[in-house]
Amino acid sequence: MDKIKSNIILIGFMGSGKTSVGQVLAHRLSYRFMDTDQVLEKQAGDTINHIFQVHGEEYFRDLETRLLQEYRQKLQNTILSTGGGLILREQNSILLKEIGYVVYLKASKETTLKRLKGDTKRPLLAGEDLDKKVDRLLTARMPIYEKASQKIVITDNKAIDDIVYEIMEAYMRYSRA
Numbered sequence: 001m002d003k004i005k006s007n008i009i010l011i012g013f014m015g016s017g018k019t020s021v022g023q024v025l026a027h028r029l030s031y032r033f034m035d036t037d038q039v040l041e042k043q044a045g046d047t048i049n050h051i052f053q054v055h056g057e058e059y060f061r062d063l064e065t066r067l068l069q070e071y072r073q074k075l076q077n078t079i080l081s082t083g084g085g086l087i088l089r090e091q092n093s094i095l096l097k098e099i100g101y102v103v104y105l106k107a108s109k110e111t112t113l114k115r116l117k118g119d120t121k122r123p124l125l126a127g128e129d130l131d132k133k134v135d136r137l138l139t140a141r142m143p144i145y146e147k148a149s150q151k152i153v154i155t156d157n158k159a160i161d162d163i164v165y166e167i168m169e170a171y172m173r174y175s176r177a
């Protein structure tokens, strides 16, 4: 299989299940699992929260772009789970499509709020009024996720196994084409 065909990339808003779904998917396909946030934290020896605090969002976005450039040629048989804002740079969306099959895990505002309530790890959601923040970011990003993806999977009220099954079906069709 072509290298590009052998990677699946999961995009979507914070709390959309990219990491949990990605891990199960990788297991089912016997693929490697990789998460951009985890790699960046490891490379920086720092937490995302702290990177945002000290250097700001733009710096973090630079790290994401550099990571994709670094891994573009290297990835094979990999499920790549991405940070929720990585697709904000058009350059990154282009890079993602060069790396693999891009799947958008789409969750409604209600599901997202339920999953993110009480979260302390995400700098963009820190402080008051989670509802407003999620609403604003989700509205702005939804069309970007849709444009950046080759397949949209609605995740509301679905079990992880069902989401994984849907992705695998679409991926099989894609990789046979």
Ligand code: S3P
Binding pocket: 012, 013, 014, 015, 018, 037, 048, 082, 083, 084, 085, 086, 121, 122, 123, 124
């Ligand atoms: C971000 C999402 C986070 C992380 C950072 C910024 C965003 O990843 O990259 O906090 O801008 O949506 P998750 O989507 O894995 O939470």
